[in-house]
Amino acid sequence: xxxxxxKTDFCDNADAETLAHQxxxxxxxxxxLVRQAEKSDKAGVIEQARAFFAASPMGQRVDFDEAGFSAxxxxxxxxxxxxxxxxxxxxxxxxxxxxxxxxxxFAPSVTVAQELFWWVDPAERGSSAGKQMMFxxxxxxxxxxxxxxxxxxxxxxxxGTMERVYSRSGFMPIERTFTKxxxxxH
Numbered sequence: 324x325x326x327x328x329x330k331t332d333f334c335d336n337a338d339a340e341t342l343a344h345q346x347x348x349x350x351x352x353x354x355x356l357v358r359q360a361e362k363s364d365k366a367g368v369i370e371q372a373r374a375f376f377a378a379s380p381m382g383q384r385v386d387f388d389e390a391g392f393s394a395x396x397x398x399x400x401x402x403x404x405x406x407x408x409x410x411x412x413x414x415x416x417x418x419x420x421x422x423x424x425x426x427x428x429f430a431p432s433v434t435v436a437q438e439l440f441w442w443v444d445p446a447e448r449g450s451s452a453g454k455q456m457m458f459x460x461x462x463x464x465x466x467x468x469x470x471x472x473x474x475x476x477x478x479x480x481x482x483g484t485m486e487r488v489y490s491r492s493g494f495m496p497i498e499r500t501f502t503k504x505x506x507x508x509h
Contacts, residue, residue, distance in 0.1 A: 367416025375442035436464035
């Protein structure tokens with residue numbers, strides 16, 4: 324269990340540290356807190372990333388690379404140009420988000436931030452976790468001096484929902500992405 328969950332709510336029913344005036348609660352009653360990922364979250368982040376990737380259209384095209392994603396998490400932990408957040412419910416990672424910043428290729432003096440992944444476990448959807456993560460990404464983008472933030476919506480059954488979420492939050496569509504498998508040697 325993370326120190327943040329232990330300090331704020333004593334939500335883990337089996338391992339909670341309690342004070343005389345506070346009772347440990349089951350995780351069902353715990354709030355979901357969004358915070359920057361810590362090294363100790365790595366296994367939970369990878370588990371959520373695997374679920375996100377399996378649900379994404381890209382998961383039908385390539386295999387999830389756990390070692391490669393783990394290396395990305397190490398890069399993000401050591402870099403100012405990338406950030407990963409977790410939705411923490413009583414010490415369990417129930418959602419993840421990640422973003423990177425880079426100079427805009429057509430205007431290198433302009434820094435842009437791009438959401439790379441944003442996932443909330445289906446059992447936790449409807450909580451404020453997704454919105455909190457979007458605000459965390461936007462706050463980070465502002466903090467690092469990005470002038471634009473790109474958010475992605477997967478092309479799946481939730482695309483319309485995500486379009487409405489983004490529109491209500493002030494985003495506007497600027498392009499769509501298409502993919503094609505390249506077969507080498509043909």
